[in-house]
Amino acid sequence: MRTLYHHWLYPGARLARLVLGEKGLDAELRVVTPWQRDESFLALNPSGEVPVLMEPDGSVVAGAYAVGEYLDEVHTDPPLLGADPLSRAEVRRLTAWFGEVFRRDVTEPLAGEKLLNRIMGGGAPDSRALRAGRTNIHIHLDYIAWLTQSNRFLTGPRPTLADLMAGAHLSLVDYAGDVPWEDHPAAKEWYMLLKCRPCFRSLLADQEPGLRPAPHYANLDF
C-alpha cells in the first residue's frame, strides 16, 4: 500500500491529497507533526516537512513540488500539468504563485496565525498579520476571477496542479472562516467547481478537535 505522511494544516500535504484524489489513487494517510522533531521521520525527509509519499516498494518522494510532479509523471491520467511545454510552464508559474506568493500574503498571516499557531501552543494571533492577510486576499481572489474569465479553471477547461495548489491553500483559509466569498462571486464559482470534485472530499472532512471549521466549510452549496 502507498503511504502519505501528512498533516492537515500543511498546504503542500493538502495538495498531495488532492493530486492522489484526482488520479484515483489510494494511500494510507499517516499524520506527522512537523514542528515536533521525529528522528524516524527525518530519515525519510531531512527537512522534516510534509508531504512525504512512500510507494509500496519503499521508494520515497519528499516535498510538495516533487510529489506533484512525480505522481503526474507516473500516473498520467488525468494530466495535471498540461499538454505542451508552454502550457506546463503556465501551470507551474501559477502553482508557484499560490504555493509561494499566496502562502506569504494570505495563508501564513491568516490560517498560520489562527490555526497552526494555536495548535502549536503559540499565543493569540498577531492582529497586524490578520489585518494584512484580510487585505491581501482580495487581490488574489480578483486574480482568480481574472484568470477564470474565459475558462472554468485557472488555465483551461480542466483543473491542473495550479487549481489544486490554490484549493489546498484557500481551503485552509476557508476553514478559518476568512474568505470573503460574497465580495468575489467569480472566485466563489471557481471554488465551488473545485469543492464538488471527489478529490476534495477528504479535505472537507478535516476536523481538528477544539478548533472547529467555519460553518460553511464543508458545504458544497455555500
Added chain:
Amino acid sequence: MRTLYHHWLYPGARLARLVLGEKGLDAELRVVTPWQRDESFLALNPSGEVPVLMEPDGSVVAGAYAVGEYLDEVHTDPPLLGADPLSRAEVRRLTAWFGEVFRRDVTEPLAGEKLLNRIMGGGAPDSRALRAGRTNIHIHLDYIAWLTQSNRFLTGPRPTLADLMAGAHLSLVDYAGDVPWEDHPAAKEWYMLLKCRPCFRSLLADQEPGLRPAPHYANLDF
C-alpha cells in the same frame, strides 16, 4: 533573441542564468529591480518577481520553477533533472530544499541582510539574523558533504538542477564573504567543481558598484 529578465541578487534568476549556461543557450540579460513596481514588467509576470524568460517568438515563462523545468523539457541536452521519475523526484526534492529551506535558513539572513537590504536602501543588517544565518550554514554544508560522499555532485556524477539551485544560493552568500569553506573541505570541493563550469562564469563576473564581493569570490582556486 531570447531575453532573460533578471537581477543578480535574486537566487531564482541566478538559477535561470546557470541553466541557460549549462544548456549552451544565449540570452540577452535585462535587469529588473523587483522591489520597484514597474507596470510593463508586471504585465509579463504579475508577481513582479524574476526570473522571466521571453522566447524569440514572444512566449513568456515566469518564475524559477517554471523556467528550470521548461528549459530542461525544450532543450534536453544535457539533462538536468534525471533519467527516471524517482531520480527526478530526488532532484526536485533537493532543488526545493535549497530554494526554500536554505533560502530561509541562510540566504535571506546573510545575503538578504548584507546585500539586498543595503541595495534597497534599508538600514544596517539585523545582527540576530546574521548570527542565525552563520549558525545555520554549517548544517547545510555538512549536508552537501554527506550527499557528495559517493558522488561528484549532489545526486550523481553530473550536476543537476539541484546543484545549480544550491550554487545559485551559495554564490550569493559567498559574494558576501559568509561561507566558512575552511571548516567544510568536502563542500568546498563540490563548489569548486561547480564554480569551474562555464555556466558559472557570468555569475562570477557580477560586481555591484559600491558593494564589492569577498576577495576570493571569483577565484576558481580559493
